[in-house]
Amino acid sequence: MTNRNLNFKHRVAVVGAGLTLFRSRMLETPQELAWLAAKQALDEAGLTLKDIDCVVIGSAPDAFDGVHMKGEYLAEGAGGIHKPTIRVFVGGATGVFVPIAAWWHVASGLCKRVLAVAEEKMSHAAKPHTQYVFRYIWDPVVEKPLNPNLIWIFAMEMHRYMHKCGVKKEDIALVSVKNKRNACGHPSAQLCMPNITVDDVLKSEVLVWPVQLLDISPTSDGAAAVVLASEEEARRITDTPVWIKGIGWTLDTTHWTNRDLAYPEYVRRAAEMAYRMAGIDNPRKQIDVAEPYDPFDYKELHHMEGLGLAKKCEAPILTREGVTQRDGDLPINPSGGLLGVGNPIAAAGLMKVAEIFWQVRGEAGERQVKKPVYTGLAQAWGDLMQAGTVIVMGI
Amino acid sequence: MRVGIVGVGWFGFQPEVVDYSFREMMFKAAQRAYEDAGGLDPRSEVDAFVSCQEDFWEGISIADEFAPDPVGGAMKSVYTVTGDGLQCVGQAYMMIRSGLFDVVVVESHGKPSDVETLNEVIFTATDPISLRPLGLENVHALAALEARAYMSKFGVAEDHLEAVVEKAHKAGVKNQRAVYASPGKSRSATPVVAEPLREADVAKFVDAAVVVVLASERVAKRYNDTPVWVDGVWWSTEFSSLEFHDWAFPLHAREAADGAYTQAKIADPYKEVDFAEVDNRYSFKELQHIEALRLAPRGTAKDLLADGAFCPGGRLPVNLSGGALAEGVPFEVHGLARLSYAVGVMRGEVKAEVDKAETAVVHSWRGIPTTTSVAAVLRI
Numbered sequence: 001m002t003n004r005n006l007n008f009k010h011r012v013a014v015v016g017a018g019l020t021l022f023r024s025r026m027l028e029t030p031q032e033l034a035w036l037a038a039k040q041a042l043d044e045a046g047l048t049l050k051d052i053d054c055v056v057i058g059s060a061p062d063a064f065d066g067v068h069m070k071g072e073y074l075a076e077g078a079g080g081i082h083k084p085t086i087r088v089f090v091g092g093a094t095g096v097f098v099p100i101a102a103w104w105h106v107a108s109g110l111c112k113r114v115l116a117v118a119e120e121k122m123s124h125a126a127k128p129h130t131q132y133v134f135r136y137i138w139d140p141v142v143e144k145p146l147n148p149n150l151i152w153i154f155a156m157e158m159h160r161y162m163h164k165c166g167v168k169k170e171d172i173a174l175v176s177v178k179n180k181r182n183a184c185g186h187p188s189a190q191l192c193m194p195n196i197t198v199d200d201v202l203k204s205e206v207l208v209w210p211v212q213l214l215d216i217s218p219t220s221d222g223a224a225a226v227v228l229a230s231e232e233e234a235r236r237i238t239d240t241p242v243w244i245k246g247i248g249w250t251l252d253t254t255h256w257t258n259r260d261l262a263y264p265e266y267v268r269r270a271a272e273m274a275y276r277m278a279g280i281d282n283p284r285k286q287i288d289v290a291e292p293y294d295p296f297d298y299k300e301l302h303h304m305e306g307l308g309l310a311k312k313c314e315a316p317i318l319t320r321e322g323v324t325q326r327d328g329d330l331p332i333n334p335s336g337g338l339l340g341v342g343n344p345i346a347a348a349g350l351m352k353v354a355e356i357f358w359q360v361r362g363e364a365g366e367r368q369v370k371k372p373v374y375t376g377l378a379q380a381w382g383d384l385m386q387a388g389t390v391i392v393m394g395i
Numbered sequence: 396m397r398v399g400i401v402g403v404g405w406f407g408f409q410p411e412v413v414d415y416s417f418r419e420m421m422f423k424a425a426q427r428a429y430e431d432a433g434g435l436d437p438r439s440e441v442d443a444f445v446s447c448q449e450d451f452w453e454g455i456s457i458a459d460e461f462a463p464d465p466v467g468g469a470m471k472s473v474y475t476v477t478g479d480g481l482q483c484v485g486q487a488y489m490m491i492r493s494g495l496f497d498v499v500v501v502e503s504h505g506k507p508s509d510v511e512t513l514n515e516v517i518f519t520a521t522d523p524i525s526l527r528p529l530g531l532e533n534v535h536a537l538a539a540l541e542a543r544a545y546m547s548k549f550g551v552a553e554d555h556l557e558a559v560v561e562k563a564h565k566a567g568v569k570n571q572r573a574v575y576a577s578p579g580k581s582r583s584a585t586p587v588v589a590e591p592l593r594e595a596d597v598a599k600f601v602d603a604a605v606v607v608v609l610a611s612e613r614v615a616k617r618y619n620d621t622p623v624w625v626d627g628v629w630w631s632t633e634f635s636s637l638e639f640h641d642w643a644f645p646l647h648a649r650e651a652a653d654g655a656y657t658q659a660k661i662a663d664p665y666k667e668v669d670f671a672e673v674d675n676r677y678s679f680k681e682l683q684h685i686e687a688l689r690l691a692p693r694g695t696a697k698d699l700l701a702d703g704a705f706c707p708g709g710r711l712p713v714n715l716s717g718g719a720l721a722e723g724v725p726f727e728v729h730g731l732a733r734l735s736y737a738v739g740v741m742r743g744e745v746k747a748e749v750d751k752a753e754t755a756v757v758h759s760w761r762g763i764p765t766t767t768s769v770a771a772v773l774r775i
Binding site for chain 2: 008009010029031060061062063066067068069070071072073074075076080081082083084085086087088089090091097101103104105107108109110133134136137139140141247248249250251252253254255265266269273277382383384386
């Protein structure tokens with residue numbers, strides 16, 4: 001890292017993005033979902049599959065779609081036939097990692113135009129609930145025999161954060177209210193709730209205390225795609241390319257039990273890597289809009305602090321003061337995030353990248369934030385509370 | 396900017412590694428690779444780690460959670476590619492060429508001995524709507540269909556497969572990792588798995604882990620006096636739906652090789668390549684892949700093999716290691732197994748019967764039912 005050369009030969013831009021609907025049960029096959037998003041991204045860039053040199057696929061556990069070697073299976077829907085196609089995987093953080101991997105496909109000079117596709121079909125997964133898949137993500141010797149549930153460990157994290165920062169449930173619920181309201185402007189959204197209140201969140205069913213039903217994102221089917229191009233190609237394709245200015249990711253140890261649950265150190269390191277590349281030294285001032293990962297409402301706050309967009313324990317205060325609203329000084333998740341738009345794991349992360357792309361281009365429609373956007377950030381989180389992926393984009 | 400291999404380490408290559416978990420196997424291989432790279436410290440000198448693995452092979456959902464610790468990558472940039480180990484080398488190659496990374500570690504591990512229902516797991520990789528309802532009890536039947544198509548189109552007889560098997564076992568005897576090498580074994584005496592494939596035509600599985608350290612030209616000499624340069628690496632997927640792919644010829648291997656040759660500026664591989672390590676997890680695949688890699692015109696590999704061209708000491712030795720038939724298939728490690736053997740030959744650490752070992756091509760296919768191949772050109 002110390003020897004990093006920051007003068008890249010090839011700049012990389014995003015030139016098109018596409019999204020399917022996010023719904024709890026889609027009738028399309030995983031391949032069809034991938035293609036719907038890919039086609040939309042290609043159309044937006046004015047390209048066809050023939051123009052694409054390489055394909056990068058992102059998808060979370062194979063068990064969701066129920067297909068072994070899911071990357072091979074998805075290659076067809078993602079347009080990866082007779083092309084170098086690869087699938088990258090960092091658990092829930094995969095969505096933002098797809099454009100990161102696509103970045104070096106272009107930056108290496110080996111591909112000029114790359115299609116990055118993320119897909120997830122959770123409704124296929126084991127019955128009675130998708131959560132069943134998460135029974136097999138644990139250490140097979142030490143943890144699996146206890147049959148833990150994913151929401152349990154996030155409840156621990158939420159509790160720890162609330163305790164350490166003295167945050168009340170009411171403050172955290174504000175995030176859910178903001179995002180589910182924001183989602184009403186999003187054509188793909190699964191959970192648009194224009195009239196939701198803090199009271200609704202606090203009165204919703206308790207899943208694992210302190211996590212309640214409206215604190216958590218839904219399970220979803222969906223796909224997202226973006227097209228990346230080298231500088232020369234990007235200028236040919238569009239007048240308004242959105243440049244990838246920084247990429248960063250970090251994986252913490254597998255042993256989540258040893259982690260500081262109140263602060264995501266791995267997100268901080270991932271962000272530092274991206275900021276160094278993008279020349280950002282004061283993210284709070286230099287980032288105009290951000291899409292941190294929000295599968296739970298407390299995670300948005302957690303991640304804002306990890307990303308340096310708020311000081312430790314300051315995110316709930318900024319949220320209460322309205323700073324993170326669409327018309328605020330630092331709009332957070334103007335798309336509606338995972339809480340509002342939905343959470344088809346990998347596709348949800350890439351949806352955030354697509355949102356930043358549209359925000360920077362000023363094409364986000366009624367979701368467009370009030371302040372001018374020059375630089376935006378998307379972040380995702382995954383594995384055993386272990387992975388952080390960050391991308392910084394701008395004009 | 397050139398990208399060099401500065402360290403290689405492997406562990407296992409046993410039918411069943413009983414004393415070590417997959418994580419301990421990763422650790423052992425990583426330790427050896429870092430030692431090979433001049434005692435490189437993964438905590439301070441490595442920029443990123445890439446792990447090649449598949450969830451269903453591991454029996455763990457989101458198996459990439461377990462990638463960082465054994466290779467020294469905790470709290471660093473680690474990610475997983477669900478592909479063959481050589482595809483990870485391809486990613487590392489791109490990462491280093493981008494200018495953002497100087498040292499990237501590639502890891503892959505496989506423990507097939509842990510899997511009780513291999514046939515079912517492999518079959519789960521087929522299309523859930525079009526193919527899976529067939530409930531194939533023997534996945535090798537899919538390879539047998541390809542074998543039939545290839546053999547009838549290019550006039551390949553079972554004798555030719557016999558020659559491939561014989562060559563693999565003979566060569567494998569000199570490879571310390573080749574646990575399945577058994578020269579003198581008669582192919583025709585082994586039972587039929589799926590016509591025309593017999594047991595001797597099908598590579599067995601093996602437990603193994605391989606770690607490779609790659610570095611940019613700028614820093615490579617810090618870690619190794621004789622880096623082996625990766626001058627080209629490319630991969631290709633033909634068709635996910637088996638029913639549409641070319642049954643008689645692996646177009647994916649041809650496309651992958653052409654990409655790698657273009658990068659390495661190789662115009663006539665038959666003349667410019669000194670030796671090759673290709674996928675032979677089925678005996679007929681070796682002939683197919685030799686042709687796909689342009690080391691012989693289509694349909695002629697069998698004749699050139701009969702003339703001894705691809706044998707150790709021949710004009711262009713292929714699979715001096717014996718390949719997967721002698722070593723076994725360690726899931727996604729397979730490509731790295733081919734690569735690490737080639738690196739050993741090029742560095743002169745492995746005494747192999749080859750006139751010149753300056754340019755090599757290594758290849759891996761992801762096995763039934765995939766149509767994905769990776770090829771890399773190595774130079775020293």
